[in-house]
Amino acid sequence: MTPTSVEKPHHVDDARMRHISDADLAEAFGVATLADLRAQLSLPGRPRPVWDPARWAAANPASGPAVVAEADALLDRQVDFLDRGMGRSRLYGFHYLGWLNPLIQADALTGDPRYAECFERFFGQWYDSRDDVVGDWPGLDVIWYSLGVASRGAVFAKALAVFGDRLSQTRWAQLVKAIVGGARWAYEEHDSFRHGNWQLFSVAELLHVASVFPEAVEAPAWSARARQRLLDHLDRDFYADGGHHERSPGYHTMCLEALHRAAVIGEQHLGWDLAADERFRATHDWLAKLADDVGWIPHLQDSGVVWPAKLLLRGDYFHPGLGYGDLAAGWLTPAEIAEELSWLPPAPPRAPAAHAVVRGSELLATSRYAILRGAGTQTVVNFGPHVGHELESHSHHAALDFVIAADGVPLAWEAGCPPSYDDPGYYDWYQATRGHNTVQPHNAQLSTERAVVVDTFATLPQLDVFAAHHDGYPVRHDRRIVFVRAEPHYWLVTDVLGQNGFVWRIHGLAPWTDHGPGYRTAGLLVVPADPAGVERSDGPARIPDAATRQADYGTIHGLHLTFDGDRSDVLLTPAAGQQAPPTLSRRGRTLVVRVGDYEDHVTATHWKRFDAHTGTLIEDAAWS
Known part of the structure; x- marks a missing residue:
């Protein structure tokens, strides 16, 4: 643009x-x-x-x-x-x-x-x-x-x-x-509402100036306008699930910090209980749900890796009893907790909330992310729109792309956001389709009008299923991800396009090597059901480190599989702890996954697990 x-x-x-x-x-x-x-x-x-x-x-x-x-x-x-x-x-x-x-x-x-x-x-x-x-x-x-x-x-x-x-x-x-x-x-x-972080951040500070300098003749007018714009943003700039309009965790935190400032001002100076607004509470839920178990949120869209613990600690200040403080206590030291709370005035008495935030597999239906969560693993799938902005959009040119982490370490990762928007790779790497884990038809660019439709989201004891399609390419793209959380767990990714010939992309933390019927990077095996042309590449990205709570730039390594037909089925499994390399094959319309001592059968609506040696059915699940 x-x-x-x-x-x-x-x-x-x-x-x-x-x-x-x-x-x-x-x-x-x-x-x-x-x-x-x-x-x-x-x-x-x-x-x-x-x-x-x-x-x-x-x-x-x-x-x-x-x-x-x-x-x-x-x-x-x-x-x-x-x-x-x-x-x-x-x-x-x-x-x-x-x-x-x-x-x-x-x-x-x-x-x-x-x-x-x-x-x-x-x-x-x-x-x-x-x-x-x-x-x-x-x-x-x-x-x-x-x-x-x-x-x-x-x-x-x-x-x-x-x-x-x-x-x-x-x-x-x-x-x-x-x-x-x-x-x-x-x-x-800011005499009228405009979407985006610019206005929200600006009017929160306008409210702040009005409260710090109440003697100013114009302070009442500043305060009234700022308060109205803040209410506009809560009503029109946040999705029902709590996510900010731009769908970027980094800009979400920037806006939430502004709301925190406004909420304290309201309590201390204006008699305005912003914290009682359910929309304000939901902004904290969004962070809690997207956070990995070790305390970071992926760098989705134009975002750095976000460490939300301190923001959730403030969320506990406003909303005790929802579990935000427990999450923060697991990710911060006592000294860090004390320091963060020292920035806040003493909290007024508040009644504890009646329910806590739930962190599981979930479809964030309005901010348009799917979370598939297992024991120690988290997958986040982006199925959102391209969102406009006052200067340049913070949305990336990818749809139905995903990231995967296990035990706080990225397995399938993406380019994320550059160190500066002046970076020469901003447009052709960080924002580009090629820096994401998705597919791309030959010679096709993703339109900003992609209209993603979710066809299935099911979360069952043994597995999660996410399926959606979009028309952002000149041809339709359908993607289904079956995440089997029952051990041994894996991800089965099926893509169907309206033309023959496309590139299937995934990025890991180490160079890809041939491994049995597939390819291996740090912590992850990728096994396609069909032969494919192979290309490799690399590029910069932030890599989160749970021990230091930093995300310095490192290198991610791309595996690009070229398929000649209009469909691909690709198996992703952890790279460790397997007696033999897993395999993926087809029997008619059934995908057969051989992993460890099990043989799993997956169709469009069913998953069944058999003992690979005796053929005995062990368990099954079905979804619509």
């Missing part, structure tokens, strides 16, 4: 936003002079930022060394705020100024005046040069756009609260002007 923004073309030289005079700033707070305003904003007992560095510092003196080291690294740093060499997208992110947060936290911990002085130096350079910043996205101002205004507003509010009294009069006034100007811009920008 053409990269254009739908944000309104503001006159950003408007004195109400960018060039606020000292007299206008005082008037905005209903006082006569800047001296009066500084005195007013220095009074004890004023509202503090929601994520209050002072409260955090008081509770976490042991965090000092790591935070202080980050701050110390900034003390002698030189910055060019006009440097377009940062990259088209990174320039925008740099001007969020989140990289200044360590200075604020280190000051709250130590009171060392060097951190306030360093912040003032950077802020002054930014403020003096911001009119000259030029970006490369057509129609999108680097400074005056939703994410930039909101992100800086949160940083500035914390800075003012922690060391505002130690800033020079000129820089202090400019800091307040930047906050007020940003709030005015966001208020005008």
